[in-house]
Amino acid sequence: xxxxxxxxxxxxxxxxxxxxxxxxxxxxxxxxxxxxxxxxxxxxxxxxxxxxxxxxxxxxxxxxxxxxxxxxxxxxxxxxxxxxxxxxxxxxxxxxxxxxxxxxxxxxxxxxx
Amino acid sequence: xxxxxxxxxxxxxxxxxxxxxxxxxxxxxxxxxxxxxxxxxxxxxxxxxxxxxxxxxxxxxxxxxxxxxxxxxxxxxxxxxxxxxxxxxxxxxxxxxxxxxxxxxxxxxxxxx
Numbered sequence: 001x002x003x004x005x006x007x008x009x010x011x012x013x014x015x016x017x018x019x020x021x022x023x024x025x026x027x028x029x030x031x032x033x034x035x036x037x038x039x040x041x042x043x044x045x046x047x048x049x050x051x052x053x054x055x056x057x058x059x060x061x062x063x064x065x066x067x068x069x070x071x072x073x074x075x076x077x078x079x080x081x082x083x084x085x086x087x088x089x090x091x092x093x094x095x096x097x098x099x100x101x102x103x104x105x106x107x108x109x110x111x112x113x
Numbered sequence: 114x115x116x117x118x119x120x121x122x123x124x125x126x127x128x129x130x131x132x133x134x135x136x137x138x139x140x141x142x143x144x145x146x147x148x149x150x151x152x153x154x155x156x157x158x159x160x161x162x163x164x165x166x167x168x169x170x171x172x173x174x175x176x177x178x179x180x181x182x183x184x185x186x187x188x189x190x191x192x193x194x195x196x197x198x199x200x201x202x203x204x205x206x207x208x209x210x211x212x213x214x215x216x217x218x219x220x221x222x223x224x225x226x
Contacts, residue, residue, distance in 0.1 A: 104156035
């Protein structure tokens, strides 16, 4: 079956702009979570959505937001981009049954200039 | 808060050598523990997992045992191959029914032929 699909794979934006990243989970998966990966901070949890509701949120400013649609696809948005937002953004999907494993996409590489 | 500490990298070994990557954790309750692997330019792939104390996760020759008394989940492989070269992440999930992973900093492994 198809894996987690993230689009686009690469993005270059200018400081102050906003950006929207998309994630399509594995068919049948209802939970989508987002992570930011940077060389300095490593992998950090952004938020998790399940059945269109945000269930958990990491320690990121309000400029980072997300949503989930009825087909479980998810988008995350970053407004007023800063240079420090340059990172690999990873999306993961899971069935959410107890401690389920997460399946990750290849990520979107965002560069802010 | 919850945290994961991995041994500092990078780690360089010769083919067929024995591998150990140390991982210790701090968490309330009884977390699930995971090892993920990231190949260059790719997202994360689940390598193995353990959901309760004394469980042993194994896959592709890799093993890790959930040790509650030492709060550890060390990754081992008896004979590494060049194709095992990647970055390895230890992670925990402490919230039952939720997908919020806390990752270690990652350990870059290079295997020389």
